[in-house]
Amino acid sequence: MKRLALITLCALGTSLSWAQHSYTLEQIVDSARQNNIAMRSAAHDIDAAQQQRREAFTKYFPNVSATGAWFDASKPMAEMELNLSDNISPELGAALAQSMPPEALAALNQPMAMAMMKHGAIASISATQPVFAGGRIVNGNRLARVGEDVSRLQLRLAEDEVEKTAQQYFWQMVTLEEKMNTLKAVETFLNDIHKDVSLAVKAGLVLRNDLLQVQLRQNDVESQKAKLQNAISLVRMLLAQYCALSDTSFTLSYPTEAAAPATLRRDHQQALASTAEYQLLDKQVEAANLQKKMAVGEQLPSLAVGAGYNYHNMLGTGQHFGMVFATVSVPLSGWWGGSHAIKRKRIAEQKAIEQRADNAQLLTIRMQKAWNDVVEAYQQLDIAARSIEQAEENLRINRNCYQAGTITMSDLLEAQMLYQQALDKRTDLFADYQNKVLEYKHAVGM
Numbered sequence: 001m002k003r004l005a006l007i008t009l010c011a012l013g014t015s016l017s018w019a020q021h022s023y024t025l026e027q028i029v030d031s032a033r034q035n036n037i038a039m040r041s042a043a044h045d046i047d048a049a050q051q052q053r054r055e056a057f058t059k060y061f062p063n064v065s066a067t068g069a070w071f072d073a074s075k076p077m078a079e080m081e082l083n084l085s086d087n088i089s090p091e092l093g094a095a096l097a098q099s100m101p102p103e104a105l106a107a108l109n110q111p112m113a114m115a116m117m118k119h120g121a122i123a124s125i126s127a128t129q130p131v132f133a134g135g136r137i138v139n140g141n142r143l144a145r146v147g148e149d150v151s152r153l154q155l156r157l158a159e160d161e162v163e164k165t166a167q168q169y170f171w172q173m174v175t176l177e178e179k180m181n182t183l184k185a186v187e188t189f190l191n192d193i194h195k196d197v198s199l200a201v202k203a204g205l206v207l208r209n210d211l212l213q214v215q216l217r218q219n220d221v222e223s224q225k226a227k228l229q230n231a232i233s234l235v236r237m238l239l240a241q242y243c244a245l246s247d248t249s250f251t252l253s254y255p256t257e258a259a260a261p262a263t264l265r266r267d268h269q270q271a272l273a274s275t276a277e278y279q280l281l282d283k284q285v286e287a288a289n290l291q292k293k294m295a296v297g298e299q300l301p302s303l304a305v306g307a308g309y310n311y312h313n314m315l316g317t318g319q320h321f322g323m324v325f326a327t328v329s330v331p332l333s334g335w336w337g338g339s340h341a342i343k344r345k346r347i348a349e350q351k352a353i354e355q356r357a358d359n360a361q362l363l364t365i366r367m368q369k370a371w372n373d374v375v376e377a378y379q380q381l382d383i384a385a386r387s388i389e390q391a392e393e394n395l396r397i398n399r400n401c402y403q404a405g406t407i408t409m410s411d412l413l414e415a416q417m418l419y420q421q422a423l424d425k426r427t428d429l430f431a432d433y434q435n436k437v438l439e440y441k442h443a444v445g446m
Contacts (some may be wrong), residue, residue: 134297
């Protein structure tokens with residue numbers, strides 16, 4: 001454990017001499033949250049939901065509308081002939097004959113043509129205020145608020161996913177760099193062995209075969225270093241792209257000791273309500289209930305009052321007037337299909353309630369599994385630490401035994417391989433433990 005920490009600190013000291021930035025895990029995660037496309041997309045969804053809520057709120061206000069029309073027809077839309085003599089009684093005709101000139105009396109016997117509405121104009125403005133709409137306006141606003149709440153919860157889930165991915169990239173890069181540090185330590189060890197064996201071969205104390213085994217092992221280490229360097233370069237670029245880092249010349253700062261998991265433990269039943277997943281289930285039930293109420297409201301009467309101002313010029317003389325009005329709409333035949341729509345919404349609400357209960361149990365099981373994984377990962381990490389100490393002691397003993405001539409070079413190189421494997425395993429388990437801790441925190445809503 002101490003050897004691994006020393007290797008890490010030495011590597012970090014070397015890297016800092018040329019790197020521009022050194023990032024902690026918290027800084028990497030914060031950068032991912034602020035710049036990742038998934039977070040920006042979720043933020044846009046919240047903005048859209050807010051606009052929808054504001055749109056629904058406008059339904060409380062009067063609906064104001066204005067209309068206007070002008071026309072000029074090719075001929076009058078209303079034409080008629082009027083013969084006044086048809087409507088004059090004999091007594092009235094005798095009286096008119098005595099009082100009117102003959103020319104005027106003759107004109108009364110001629111038919112008169114009348115034409116109307118050849119051109120004209122109409123204009124009106126009105127405001128209608130809904131008084132009762134079966135609760136559709138109120139429930140529509142509540143449903144819009146639920147949609148906004150759902151968008152915020154989805155942002156939390158997106159944030160958790162971004163944090164998880166960023167941390168995975170972080171610890172993947174740490175793992176590869178730690179393995180590179182291990183290979184460098186192995187390389188130093190093999191160089192020392194190579195010098196000792198070369199001198200022993202020249203002195204005729206050991207066979208040249210021992211030197212060839214060391215050289216083969218050195219070649220294998222060089223090959224592993226090349227592969228690791230390529231993998232580090234790739235993960236470094238992925239991490240920089242995911243977190244929108246300005247360049248890839250950075251180092252990572254991280255602890256080399258794992259904190260005990262005891263302080264992370266939460267009561268899973270109490271933590272259930274604080275998780276975004278369970279809150280989404282609650283919102284799903286609430287939305288289903290509001291949709292049922294909206295379906296009921298569509299089958300209820302609606303009442304509105306309003307006022308307007310009108311103007312028309314249809315007969316050659318402009319007329320303007322104001323008016324107030326009230327409208328009542330009663331859906332009579334709508335109940336034929338509306339009753340089934342209401343039942344369908346009730347079924348959907350019941351389905352949402354049952355899904356919430358079932359998924360709540362699954363979420364609790366997920367919490368317990370995540371906790372078991374944390375405990376197991378910590379135990380494996382403790383075992384790996386002991387394995388390093390044992391493998392290091394085994395390597396020391398085998399080196400002394402080889403120098404004493406009691407074991408072969410194959411035995412010494414096998415001990416070196418076991419030590420390297422113990423270091424690499426501890427590195428893998430350390431990163432796995434950090435990821436398991438994050439999964440548990442997300443599972444309990446931390």
